[in-house]
Amino acid sequence: MSSTDPGVPESGAAKPGNPYSDLLLELGRLVGATTAKQVAKGLDITTVGQMLHQFPRRYIARGDLTDLDQLQVDEEATILARVVDLRTRYMQTRKGTISDVVITDNSGRPSSLVISFFNGFKAKQELKPGVLAMFSGKVGSYGGHKVLTNPGYVLLADDELAEHEVEIHASKPVPLYPATAKFPSWKTEHVIKVLLPILDFAMIPDPVPKHIAAREKLMPLAEAYDEIHIPSSMDTWPRARKRFRFQEALALQTALAQKRAEATRLDATSRAAVSGGLLDAFDAQLPYTLTGGQREIGALVATEIAAGHPMHRLLQGEVGSGKTVIALRAMLQVIDAGGQAAFLAPTEVLAAQHLHSISALLGALGAGTLIGGQHATKVTLLTGSMPAAAKKKALLAAASGEAGIVIGTHALLSDIVQFADLGLIVVDEQHRFGVEQRDALRAKALKPPHVLVMTATPIPRTVAMTVFGDLEVSELTELPAGRAPILTHVSPLSEHPGWEPRVWSRTREEIDAGHQVYVVCPKIGEAPDDDDVPPAEGDTRPMAGVLDVVQYLRRVPVLAGTRIEVLHGRLDSADKQGTMAAFARGEIDVLVATTVIEVGVDVHNATLMVILDADRFGISQLHQLRGRVGRGGLKGTCLLVTSLEKDHPSRKRLDAVAATTDGFVLAKQDLEMRREGDILGARQSGGGSGLRMLSVLRDEDLIERARQDATEIISKDPELAFHPALKLEIEMYLTEKNEAFLERG
Template sequence: MPGSTINAAEPLALTRLKGVGPKLAEQLQRLHINSIADLLFHLPFRYEDRSRIVPIGSLQPGQSAVLQGAVRSADIVMGKRRSLLVKLHDNSGTLSLRFYHFSAAQKNQFKAGNLIRCYGEARRGASGLEIYHPEYHLLESGDEALPEACLTPVYPATEGISQPRLRQLMDQALDMLQAGELPMTDLLPLDWRARWRLPGLEETLLFLHRPPASVQQHQLASGQHPAQRRLILEELLAHQLSMQRLRAGIQAQGAPAIPPARELPAALLRGLPFTPTGAQQRVVAEIAVDLAKPLPMLRLVQGDVGSGKTLVAALAAAQVLEAGFQVALMAPTEILAEQHFVNLGRWFEPLGINCAWLGGKSRGKARTQSLEQISSGEARMIIGTHALFQQDVHFQRLGLVIIDEQHRFGVHQRLSLKEKGHLDGLAPHQLIMTATPIPRTLAMSAYAELDTSIIDELPPGRSPIQTVAIPDTRRPEVIMRVDNACREGAQAYWVCTLIEESEALQCQAAELTAQDLRESLPHLRIGLVHGRLKAAEKAAVMAAFKAHELDLLVATTVIEVGVDVPNSSLMIIENPERLGLAQLHQLRGRVGRGSVRSSCVLLYKTPLGFTSKQRLQVMRDSQDGFYIAEQDLMIRGPGEMLGTRQTGLQLLRVADLQRDADLIPMVREMAEQLWYQHRNQVDPLILRWLGDAERFAAV
C-alpha cells in the first residue's frame, strides 16, 4: 500500500500527533503510513457495533457484543494453561472472562463488586459462555454513558500497534481535519460529484472512520455505501490514469514504422503443413496495422491453450524481419524458450533468417558467440529467457520485443528488455502474449495501456479432454490406467506438485515418484524432467518423449507451457488442489493436442477444503479458458492470479475488481475526460493512491 499526498503542501509529519515519536513513526511506516494524510487513507476493513449494551443472558455463541456487569469472582485456574477466570454477572445472567496473559495488578482490578464494561466474542468454554482476552475498563458508576455513538472501526494493524492506539491517532487526525488544520484537496471535479452524486472527500473520510450507529451495516460490509463507492471510484481512476500515463510516455518516444511485409510471411506460410485459423489471421492483421504506425505497438494477445499464439508471433516477427530489424522473444522458462527456439528456427532458418539462443545457463564460447551475433546483427531472430536483458547483451537494430507469458516476469525485467531496443530515439514495438486468458474486468484495469487481441478459435482436429478428479487412495487404479494407455500406444504425463516453494523439494518429489512408477511399471520407458536438470539434459528427455522413445514422462510443473507432443493423451496431476485454476488449465493443455481422445486425472489428497472442491469442479465442468479465468479471479482474487510481482493491483486499498466490476466502464470514461479536460488533477490523483508504487503498474 503506497504512501500518498493529499494536498499541494508538504504532507504533515506523523510526529505532529500527540504520542508519536520516532519509534512509533517507524512502526507506522510498516503500514505504509508516512504522514497524517496517509493515516486518513488507512481505512477500516470492518466495523464493530459497540453502541449498545447487550444483556449477558441474551448473548449467543459467536456473537461479539458490549457487556456490562459486576465482578462476582476472579480466580487463577490451573489447567493445560494457567489462566485468570473472572466471573461477570448482570440481572440477566453470568459469563466468564478468561485471560491467559495477565499480571498481578490486573488480577487486583477484578475485585468482587467492581463494575466492568467489556467487549469481545462469546465462545463456548469449560465454564459455559466465555470471552477470551476482552477489551475492558472499570466503571465509576453503573450509569456511565456509552462513549460510542458510532460504529467502532477495525484497522489493518501490525506488531506493536494496537487497535486502541490506531483509533486514538485517527481521532487526532480527524479532529485536525475538521478544524481546518489539514486542508484536503478534492481531486474530483465539482460537476462530476454532482453528476454522479458523490460525497466530498472530507465528508467521505469522516464518515468512513466514524460511521453513525444507525448506518445500514450490510452496505458497509458489501462495499456499497456511497462513501465507499466514492473512494473506490477514485482509486480505480488513479490506476487507470497511471496506465494511460504509462502508455502516453512510451508512445511519446516514437517507433520505427514497419511497412506491411509481402515475401517473408508468405514464404513462412508456404512451408507449413496447415493453414492459419480465421482468428489467427485477424490478430496478425491487427498487429500489422500497429507495426506500420510510427508509435510503439503495445498489444496483448490472449489465446487459450493450443490456439496458435506462436504462429501469430512468428508472422508478426516476419513483418519486422523483412524490414531489416531484429526481433527478440523472451520466455519465462528455459524449457519454453528452448521450444520457441526449435520451432522458430525450423520456420525461419530455411528462409535465411539466422536465429540465436541466449539462456540463463548459456556459458563460455556458446554465450560469447551468441552475444557477438546479436550485437553485429548477424542474428536476426533472438530467443531467450531473462538472460536477454543482462548488461552485456547489445542489439544492433531491435524493432520488436515479444514477451511470452508476461505475468511471470518481474516488471523491471520487461522494461529492461524494452529499453535495450532504443535506436535513434525510437523504441521497439512490444507484443505481449499469454495463454492465461484474462477476465475482461481484470484486463481493463491491469492492462489498460495495452490494446488487446484475442485468438478465440482453436485449430481443427483438437480433441476434447475428459477431466476426472480421483482421491489418492485410488492411486493403484490410476497407475493401472497409465499402464493400459501406454500399452495401447499412447503417451502420458505424470505431474508432481508440492506446496513448498523449494525447487529442490519439488525435484526430489518428482525423482521419488519416477522411481516408484518404474518399480510399478518396469516394462514402460519412463523419463524424468525437472527444473534442476541442465538445459541439454531437459532438451534430450523432451526430444526422446516427442519421438516416442519414452512412454511416460514424470515432471514438475516446468512442463506447464511450451511442450507439444500430439501423441500424449493422458495426464495425471498430483495434488491439483495446490495449484490455481489457470495453472491447472495450462497443464491440462499439454494433452488433447492430437486427434486422439484425451484425459486428465486430478489425483487429490483428502480431505478437500471448500475452495479446493470449487477449483476441481470448475476443471471438470469446463475447458473454456476464459470461463476458467473468471472463476479463478472469483476464487483467488486479482493479486494472486496475476502473481505477486505483477502491477499495482494487489495494492488496492478499497477497490475489489470482482465486486466493483460494474464501475470499470465508468472509470474508463472518467479517466478519458480527466486526461483531456483536467490534466492538472492527473498527477496528484496518481500520487495519492499509488505514490512510488506506480512503477509496478508498468508492463
C-alpha cells in the same frame, strides 16, 4: 477504549482550532513525532493524506461479534468477542504461567477460540468471563484448532451496562482497520480521531470532476471523510466507501491512461509490412488456415508496429490458441523492415521449446541470414547454460544482425548482449518477469521497441485493465482446428480408495495405444525444502514427490516394461533438455515431473495427465498443466487425484476445473475463491495488492466507467494542468508499492 493506548498523539501535536488542508503534510506535524514514528514503523505511512486513506476494512455493529469460523490461519485479525472462560496454569518446562482465555462470538454454534498469554498478569486481571474486548494478532494453529498467542487487546464498554455517554454511541459501528503485528486497528482509530477535527475538509479540492461526481451520485468529499472513519450509522459508511472506491479507480486509471498516452508520444521506428517478403513467404507455406481471432489480432498488431510510436499490447489466450503464430508473424514483419526480434522466455526448457516450434514453423525460411536479403532469416538461442563457444556464436549473430530472431531466457538481459537493430520484444508469460528485466531489454534498442506481451494464464477483463492497464489487451478465444477437447475427472481416493490402481491401469491403456503420459507431483522429494508447491498453513499431509513416485511406478505391475523417467528443477539444463527431447521423440512412455512442464512443453503424442495431490495446486495452474495434453488432434484426459474429503474447501477448486475448460471462467472463479492480493501479484511483491478499496471483480462496471473517464480526461489534459486535485490524488496514491504495482504491466 482505553486512552492509555499507544497512538494517542502527544502534547506537541497540533490542536483543534488550527485547521489544515494540506494532505501532503508530514504526519508528525499534526500528531507529534513519537506517534508519527510509530505509524511509519507500523504502517509505512508518513503523510496526513496517506493516514486518512487508511480506510477501515470493515465495520461491526456494536453488539455484533466477529464470526470466529471465518478467521483464516496466518492472517492478521482484529476480533470483537466476549470472554467465556479464563484459566491459568504453570508452565512445565520453564518458570511462569500461561493464561488461556476462551472467547466466543455468541453465534450459537460451538465456535470458540483460545487465546494464550504467557505470564499475562494484566490479561489475567482484566479478561474475566463476560468481558467484551477487541483483540488483534496473527491467527495460528495448534492441535488442529485456531489460536491467538499474546495478542494486543482493548476492553470495550458493554452496551447493556453503558452509561449515558456510551449509549449515545451504541448505534455507531466499530471500524476495523488493516492491522499489523505492531499496529492494531484501535491504534489507527486513535490517530484518525485526532486528525479529523484538525483538518479543514472544506478546503480540500475534490479530485473527481464535478460532472463525474454528479453522474455517480457521490457523497461530498468532506462528508465522506467523516462517514468513512466515524460513520453515524450502519447505513452511511457504504455511501462513503462508494465515493472513495470511485475516487481510487479514477486515480489509478488516470495514471495508467497517462502511461498509455506517454507511450504514443515516444518515437519508434515504423516497421511497415513489405510486399513479397518473409511474412508473405511464411503465410504462403502455412499448412493450416488462421482462425478469425488470429487474423483479426494479427492485422491489429501489424498496424501498430507499422506506426511511428511503440506498440504495447497484451495478447492472452488459452494454451494452444495460436499466440505463437501471431507473435511469429509480427517478428517476420519487423525482419522484413530491417529490424530484429527478441523472444524472452521464463525457463530454458520453454526457450528451447520455442526455438523448436518456431524453427519448425519457418522451415527453410529459418535457415538463412537477415543481412543477405534472402527470403530467410536465422533463429538463434541464447541461454545461461550454453557452452562458451555456442554462446559466443549466438552473441555475434545478435550483434551483427545475422539473427533476425533471438530466443532466450534472462541471459538476453545481460550487458554483453547487443542487437544490430532491435525492433520488437516478445515476452512470454509476462507475470514471471519484473519491470527491471523488461526495461533492461528495451534499453538494447536504438529507439523504443514495440512490445508484445503474451500469457496463457487467462486474466479476467477487470484484472487486465487494472494490472496491465498501460497495455492494450487482445484476447484469443478460439482454439485452432485439430485441438481436441480435454476431459477432466476428479479421482477422490478418500471416497474411492480402490480407484488408485485404476489410475495406473488407465495409464497403461494410453501407452498400449501408442500414446504418452505425464504424471505431475507437487514436490521433487528427499530435501525438506524442495516443495514446488508450498503446503498450506497447518497442512501436515505428506506430498507426492517425483523421486518417490518414479520408484513406486517402476514397481507397479501394470506398468511393467514401460519407460518411466523424471523431469524436475534440480536437474541441470542439459539433462532437462535431453529428457524433454527424448519424451518428444517418443522414447519415454511416462514422464514424472514437477510443474516445470507447466508452460510451453509441446508433445503432440501426450494424451493423459495424472496430477497427484491435485488439491495442492491452484485453479490457473491446474488449467495450465492440463493444457499440455491433447495438442496433436488426439483426445486429451486429465485425472485430478486427491485424498481430501468431499466437503473440504480445496475440493471446490478441483470441481471447478473439472466442470469447464474455459480459462476465463476459471480465472473469474479463481479470483472469487482467493484473496485478490494473491491474483494481483501481492505474493511476488511481498505486500498487499496495491488496491485500497477496489475489488477488481465486484467493481467491474465502476472500473470500466473510470477508465473511460480517465482516457477522456487525459486526451484533453495530458499533464492534468486543469485537474490539479486529481493530479494530487495520483501523487498520494502512487506510493512506492503502488508504483511497482502499476509497473508490473
